[in-house]
Amino acid sequence: MSRNSKAYIAGVYEHPTRKAVEQTIPQLHAExxxxxxxxxGLTMADVDGYFCAGDAPGLGGLSxxxxxxxxxxxxxxxxxxxxSYVVHVGHAVNxxxxxxxxxxxxxxxxxxxxxxxxxxxxxxxxxxxxxxGFESPYGPVVTNQYGMAAMRHMYEYGTTSEQLAWVKVAASxxxxxxEHALLRDxxxxxxxxxxxxxxxxxxxxxxxxxxxxxxxxxxxxPEIAKTLGDRCSKILGHGEAIKHLNAGNIDLTYTGAxxxxxxxxxxxxxxxxxxxxxxxxxxxxxxxxxxLEDLGFCEKGQGGKFVSDGNLISGVGKLPFNTDGGGLxxxxxxxxxxxxxxIEAVRQLRGEAHPKVQxxxxxxxxxxxxxxxxxxxxxxxxxxxxxNDA
Amino acid sequence: MTQAERTYPEPSxxxxxxxxxxxxxxxxxxLKKCNACGKTHFYPRAICPHCxxxxxxxxxxxxxxxxxxxxxxxxxxxxxxxxxxxxxxxxSMMTNIVDCDYDxxxxxxxxxxxxxxxxxxxxxxxxxxxx
Numbered sequence: 001m002s003r004n005s006k007a008y009i010a011g012v013y014e015h016p017t018r019k020a021v022e023q024t025i026p027q028l029h030a031e032x033x034x035x036x037x038x039x040x041g042l043t044m045a046d047v048d049g050y051f052c053a054g055d056a057p058g059l060g061g062l063s064x065x066x067x068x069x070x071x072x073x074x075x076x077x078x079x080x081x082x083x084s085y086v087v088h089v090g091h092a093v094n095x096x097x098x099x100x101x102x103x104x105x106x107x108x109x110x111x112x113x114x115x116x117x118x119x120x121x122x123x124x125x126x127x128x129x130x131x132x133g134f135e136s137p138y139g140p141v142v143t144n145q146y147g148m149a150a151m152r153h154m155y156e157y158g159t160t161s162e163q164l165a166w167v168k169v170a171a172s173x174x175x176x177x178x179e180h181a182l183l184r185d186x187x188x189x190x191x192x193x194x195x196x197x198x199x200x201x202x203x204x205x206x207x208x209x210x211x212x213x214x215x216x217x218x219x220x221x222p223e224i225a226k227t228l229g230d231r232c233s234k235i236l237g238h239g240e241a242i243k244h245l246n247a248g249n250i251d252l253t254y255t256g257a258x259x260x261x262x263x264x265x266x267x268x269x270x271x272x273x274x275x276x277x278x279x280x281x282x283x284x285x286x287x288x289x290x291x292l293e294d295l296g297f298c299e300k301g302q303g304g305k306f307v308s309d310g311n312l313i314s315g316v317g318k319l320p321f322n323t324d325g326g327g328l329x330x331x332x333x334x335x336x337x338x339x340x341x342x343i344e345a346v347r348q349l350r351g352e353a354h355p356k357v358q359x360x361x362x363x364x365x366x367x368x369x370x371x372x373x374x375x376x377x378x379x380x381x382x383x384x385x386x387x388n389d390a
Numbered sequence: 391m392t393q394a395e396r397t398y399p400e401p402s403x404x405x406x407x408x409x410x411x412x413x414x415x416x417x418x419x420x421l422k423k424c425n426a427c428g429k430t431h432f433y434p435r436a437i438c439p440h441c442x443x444x445x446x447x448x449x450x451x452x453x454x455x456x457x458x459x460x461x462x463x464x465x466x467x468x469x470x471x472x473x474x475x476x477x478x479x480x481x482s483m484m485t486n487i488v489d490c491d492y493d494x495x496x497x498x499x500x501x502x503x504x505x506x507x508x509x510x511x512x513x514x515x516x517x518x519x520x521x
Binding site: 129130131132133134135136137138139140141143144145147148149150151152155196197198199200201202245247248249250252375376 | 396398399400401402403404406407411429430431432433435439440458459460461462463464465470472473474480481482483484485486497498508514516
């Protein structure tokens with residue numbers, strides 16, 4: 001069948017570096033942009049829309065447009081943490097459908113490793129932030145916030161550390177084939193649960209990597225996609241949501257995917273069973289487990305059982321995920337993994353994933369981003385993509 | 391039982407929240423509720439996030455609650471327990487659990503408010519196992 005698509009992903013690029021000692025952040029953005037445009041068969045001169053998030057230095061897209069020599073008539077700097085770039089895909093589709101632009105460039109880059117930025121300390125957003133005084137003094141960092149989500153999920157549903165570990169095990173099986181992956185060793189459930197506890201109940205191997213680098217996406221109109229050949233992927237559906245502490249009425253056992261997922265599925269006109277491959281944001285193992293439940297791949301609370309026994313391993317399980325090794329093993333550039341989720345989904349749809357992890361006849365794929373914190377306020381975004389002939 | 395504790399950074403205080411922090415200095419936990427819709431919200435705001443009324447009012451909380459979830463940070467020089475505590479008044483707040491055995495904490499455990507001095511001269515509401 002041939003599904004309608006208002007826009008296509010024509011170019012993708014994942015920066016190969018994992019530690020950018022000799023590159024600046026603008027340079028990483030520009031190298032990523034150049035790579036994605038080359039992949040698409042386009043140039044900077046073709047770009048008329050530019051999308052970036054808070055990692056772009058300077059004043060939104062203004063500084064980066066100048067650095068890269070862009071001349072654009074549409075820009076969007078929506079900031080939803082690591083999910084920003086999945087949100088941007090949806091916003092680019094909207095802009096293209098409205099005729100505001102026809103070649104949209106999305107970039108991400110950063111160098112936390114080279115700058116020696118650990119994620120242990122509380123983040124300082126300044127004293128105008130309304131929640132600051134009620135959270136910052138208590139030492140919330142990324143890890144212990146996700147730890148609280150995992151702890152509550154375990155309490156309510158009996159989820160175990162061993163079940164969470166299966167998420168990492170699956171990612172490691174994929175990462176062994178990725179020459180750029182930061183961690184390429186295959187690990188076992190025992191390796192994960194025997195790694196040091198960082199913050200209860202999360203072990204070191206429940207946590208994603210910290211890497212430098214970046215990525216870029218090029219989204220084009222159907223008219224331009226026709227001129228670029230069959231490597232263009234259809235964007236069939238998109239959803240986004242913000243979830244927060246809801247004035248103190250909290251529930252840490254679900255994510256914003258409960259909203260973004262159904263919107264994307266409805267727009268694409270597909271169901272969970274139709275999907276051949278999924279990219280699921282994996283800042284931590286618990287992020288994947290809750291998101292899979294929220295996207296409807298299993299019932300709420302059954303995520304632990306669902307991910308067990310290799311169910312997420314390509315060629316082994318029923319739902320191959322994160323075949324690049326994901327954030328858990330491959331890459332989490334600038335502590336923001338949304339863009340790499342879209343990139344690997346596109347590789348799968350093109351048949352350009354590593355042969356050892358390529359899903360045969362991959363026609364429909366999903367990419368999901370999570371940004372901010374699963375325990376406080378998060379941005380969630382889901383896109384459903386199709387092969388050129390989907 | 392008594393363990394070394396981390397130092398507590400200063401909260402940022404603004405016009406909307408200075409009463410909360412003044413009460414904390416007096417050893418009291420206060421909350422904000424809305425006179426229009428009757429609901430308590432957290433963190434406290436000038437405008438009710440439920441109904442947008444500006445008719446919001448401070449009141450004394452019981453200081454009692456249960457642990458909704460927690461996580462003991464094991465990495466770093468001094469372990470500490472971050473938690474969300476659900477107060478008797480219905481709202482949940484981020485906090486630390488102190489004066490406790492970190493290995494014996496549990497979701498659902500009854501806790502009560504206590505206070506810790508911050509690095510400046512502020513007092514910070516934290517919670518300890520209920521007596």
